[in-house]
Amino acid sequence: MATQTIAHGEQQRVNYLNWKTTVASWLFTYDHKRIGILYLVSITIFFLLGGIAAALIRMELATPKGDLLTSDVYNKMFTIHGVLMIFFFLVPSIPAVFGNFVLPMMIGARDVAFPRLNLLSWYFFMVGALLATIALVKGGIDTGWTFYTPYSSSFAKGEVSLAIVGVFLAGFSSIFTGINFLVTIHKMRAPGMTWFRLPLFVWAMYATSLIQVLGTPVVAITLLLVAVERSLRIGIFDPNLGGDPILYQHLFWFYSHPAVYIMILPGMGVISEVISAFSKKRVFGYHFVAFASLAIAIIGFLVWGHHMFSTGQSIYASILFSFLTFLVAIPSAIKTFNWMATIWKGRVHWEAPMIYALGFMGLFVIGGLTGLYLAAMATNVHLTDTYFIVAHFHYVMVGGAIMAYLAALHFWWPKMTGRMYPQSWAKLSALLVFVGFNLTFFPQFILGYMGMPRRYHSYPEEWAALNLLSSAGASVLGIGYLLPAIYLVWSLKYGRVVTERNPWGARGLEWELVDTPPDPHNFERTPIVTRPAYDYGHPEEPTGIIPKPRPVVVGGKDG
Amino acid sequence: MWNIPFVPPTASQEAVGISWLYWVITALSVFFGGIVLFGAIFLAVKYRAGNQNVDRSNATDSDLRLELSWTLIPLILAIAIFGWAAKLYGDIYAPREGGYYEVFVVGKQWMWHCQHPNGVRENNELTLPAGQLIKATIISQDVIHAFSIPAFRVKRDAVPGRYNAMYFTPTVPGEYHLFCTEYCGTKHSEMIGKVRVLPPDEFEKWLQSGGAGAAAAPMSLEEQGKQLFTKLACNTCHMNPNSAVKAPDLNGLYGHEVKLADGRTVKADDAYIRESILNPGAKIVAGYQNQMPPYQGQIKEEEIIALIAYIKSLAQAGGGN
Ligand code: HEM
Ligand SMILES: [Cu+2]
Numbered sequence A: 001m002a003t004q005t006i007a008h009g010e011q012q013r014v015n016y017l018n019w020k021t022t023v024a025s026w027l028f029t030y031d032h033k034r035i036g037i038l039y040l041v042s043i044t045i046f047f048l049l050g051g052i053a054a055a056l057i058r059m060e061l062a063t064p065k066g067d068l069l070t071s072d073v074y075n076k077m078f079t080i081h082g083v084l085m086i087f088f089f090l091v092p093s094i095p096a097v098f099g100n101f102v103l104p105m106m107i108g109a110r111d112v113a114f115p116r117l118n119l120l121s122w123y124f125f126m127v128g129a130l131l132a133t134i135a136l137v138k139g140g141i142d143t144g145w146t147f148y149t150p151y152s153s154s155f156a157k158g159e160v161s162l163a164i165v166g167v168f169l170a171g172f173s174s175i176f177t178g179i180n181f182l183v184t185i186h187k188m189r190a191p192g193m194t195w196f197r198l199p200l201f202v203w204a205m206y207a208t209s210l211i212q213v214l215g216t217p218v219v220a221i222t223l224l225l226v227a228v229e230r231s232l233r234i235g236i237f238d239p240n241l242g243g244d245p246i247l248y249q250h251l252f253w254f255y256s257h258p259a260v261y262i263m264i265l266p267g268m269g270v271i272s273e274v275i276s277a278f279s280k281k282r283v284f285g286y287h288f289v290a291f292a293s294l295a296i297a298i299i300g301f302l303v304w305g306h307h308m309f310s311t312g313q314s315i316y317a318s319i320l321f322s323f324l325t326f327l328v329a330i331p332s333a334i335k336t337f338n339w340m341a342t343i344w345k346g347r348v349h350w351e352a353p354m355i356y357a358l359g360f361m362g363l364f365v366i367g368g369l370t371g372l373y374l375a376a377m378a379t380n381v382h383l384t385d386t387y388f389i390v391a392h393f394h395y396v397m398v399g400g401a402i403m404a405y406l407a408a409l410h411f412w413w414p415k416m417t418g419r420m421y422p423q424s425w426a427k428l429s430a431l432l433v434f435v436g437f438n439l440t441f442f443p444q445f446i447l448g449y450m451g452m453p454r455r456y457h458s459y460p461e462e463w464a465a466l467n468l469l470s471s472a473g474a475s476v477l478g479i480g481y482l483l484p485a486i487y488l489v490w491s492l493k494y495g496r497v498v499t500e501r502n503p504w505g506a507r508g509l510e511w512e513l514v515d516t517p518p519d520p521h522n523f524e525r526t527p528i529v530t531r532p533a534y535d536y537g538h539p540e541e542p543t544g545i546i547p548k549p550r551p552v553v554v555g556g557k558d559g
Numbered sequence B: 001m002w003n004i005p006f007v008p009p010t011a012s013q014e015a016v017g018i019s020w021l022y023w024v025i026t027a028l029s030v031f032f033g034g035i036v037l038f039g040a041i042f043l044a045v046k047y048r049a050g051n052q053n054v055d056r057s058n059a060t061d062s063d064l065r066l067e068l069s070w071t072l073i074p075l076i077l078a079i080a081i082f083g084w085a086a087k088l089y090g091d092i093y094a095p096r097e098g099g100y101y102e103v104f105v106v107g108k109q110w111m112w113h114c115q116h117p118n119g120v121r122e123n124n125e126l127t128l129p130a131g132q133l134i135k136a137t138i139i140s141q142d143v144i145h146a147f148s149i150p151a152f153r154v155k156r157d158a159v160p161g162r163y164n165a166m167y168f169t170p171t172v173p174g175e176y177h178l179f180c181t182e183y184c185g186t187k188h189s190e191m192i193g194k195v196r197v198l199p200p201d202e203f204e205k206w207l208q209s210g211g212a213g214a215a216a217a218p219m220s221l222e223e224q225g226k227q228l229f230t231k232l233a234c235n236t237c238h239m240n241p242n243s244a245v246k247a248p249d250l251n252g253l254y255g256h257e258v259k260l261a262d263g264r265t266v267k268a269d270d271a272y273i274r275e276s277i278l279n280p281g282a283k284i285v286a287g288y289q290n291q292m293p294p295y296q297g298q299i300k301e302e303e304i305i306a307l308i309a310y311i312k313s314l315a316q317a318g319g320g321n
């Protein structure tokens, strides 16, 4: 791959890609960077599969009649789409790929705290994905990604239990990754890397890991209980067996609300990195942005009832949940304003990652603001389970999280591969994604306000025009997502070779002290950190230094 | 009304307030969204690296006053919206003591079954009088559904095993969409119907004639319940002085407090009566044995509603236990 990477005309430099190239060296690697790449390849596949399901859904909805797919196939399609995109793409996306790849470098560590656990988490993920795929191939499931009871436990046909076990395993993969990052951030920071010198991506990953570790076990057990009720007919959630279907929703959302922050917090971290790097200015209000991540993680655990305003939960519970939901929106607002203030008086380079980051801000703001309609109880009752919800969460998770994922991919790509992609294609695709996205999902807000229910296979004639517009937009969006897949793969062979450590002129240990592509151990020796993050005001002072070797070095104790 | 593009009809009292709330949040969102969207682009263009002619002096990276203002201003606005929305939510969901016309809705895969107190039944249709406060009591016979009327801006989940209620006042006569909005399986998108709002006098006529296409005036829910009470042999124990089993008198039960064997007291409302029939062992009345057979799985939701209507009528008849 990167065999042309030649440093200073010497012999070919050893890097994490070329030091061993057998398949086994990849499948049994403990190297956090290689594990990141394994995840990158695997989740790309699930993104494609989920995308095909989405294309079929939008094709069906292009006309009001349910004439392309049968109802059952349609229902299976949106279930496949949701399950794959949420559990097998979005949840692992930024944490497992970029958290793995850059987090240790950012804090000056030579690997994560538990490299073996890290590899194990990828295997859990893959086995989970395999089971879920088998469930889908063996006829599919039609419960929706939310697996609401008693439909999922007593009525749905198909391999629901198998899919659930798949999600369960993926959940454990997520827990392992979370534990690993928490311990790594606590224990593996290089000397001088104090908490308030950490890049904001690390703060975001810390908050995310907390949620993964505290929340995921709950959903894992809950889903398992569904499988138990399904197979053993023990009454847990089905009222006919003496269970309580609303209990399921409490348990499910206790995780799945925080899980939406698993999907967005890492993205927010990426945006802090990218906006600062391309504005050549320290992130404005560093402490506020860092604590906003923690506030989101903590308050985010107390708002799950906002998914249940119409279920019949007590009015007083609803009032509390609504209030806390408004509170949890504030840290997101704080972050957004701080990003704007970062650009203010900066030196903005309009490179591809920055354009993706600006796109993120535009879409995330719309997604976040429409969250307020849903936090407000009375409008929620009208809008819940309509296309307004669909539009809202796609703005935050697809508009927000995937934009951030693409920003991260374009930002760290040269570091990961030693190759540069064509900038103009990248900018074009950022634009296509932004325009296609708005065309696809903005009409859905209007449809939702008019009352169009979600998960409908057919719908009344009067909504034909807006749905057609949405389907047309989806094809633009599809092209916007396909382009990066093409030019990034192309760049692996034909892209400009990047040998310099810091092609963007960014601050941070991964840019200043790590070779491109990185050495298998990241740093020659553990660095010493001397400056705060994003110290663009002092270009002559490095963020950290590699200490001189001591006279006798045997292996190195931190190797 | 249908010719206004992009907004649903506004056909209930509640819809007016909720629409206002919707548009006020929209105004705030456009304002703040506009600041961020256009502000970010404007700044990124103005401070582009190639532009040397802008003032970059005194660029700071923190400012407490700024942080406080963009924390507190959104916070205050958020709390105001929260309070307003909570009030409107209470209007549709908070229990009320009376003054309403009650309809019963049973959802099942994949149809809506609506019942008027005088016994008129409608399938996938609900006819209501304009200008009258309505209480809809909603339950499901199988999976969770949701009863949604966008023109009224109200919906309520139909949950198996649980009565949910909502209150609203239709105002504009006409025909409106009725949807199931909680995914319920294969034909979820066909679980739709119509809500018809009639002027009060027309509604009265419609109701007395037994609804659309009815051959004869139906039997009221109370009477249906009374018949069921015999048919299901409830009367072998209850209201039978010669019963072998000692069973509580149901006269005057509804709406009153009941002392339970474990010392608690509960109010005899719809949910309690429903549970007492389906699963009598869950709450034993003080002074009685757990001798009533559970009717779980042997009786349809519509029948339970009729039995409750009958037991309710016994309360008005007076007496007490
Ligand atoms: C910024 C403030 C946000 C607020 C106030 C907010 C509020 C809400 C509320 C109240 C709901 C429940 C709607 C309903 O089902 O009736 C909801 C749904 C949802 N939100 Fe958000 N949200 C916010 C941000 C986010 C973010 C950042 C994400 C993900 C990255 C997200 C993802 C979702 C998802 C996936 C659902 C729907 C799940 C489903 O029913 O399938 N939201 N949001
Ligand atoms: Cu939520």
Ligand SMILES: [Cu+2]
Pocket: B145, B146, B180, B181, B182, B183, B184, B185, B187, B188, B189, B191
């Ligand atoms: Cu349904």
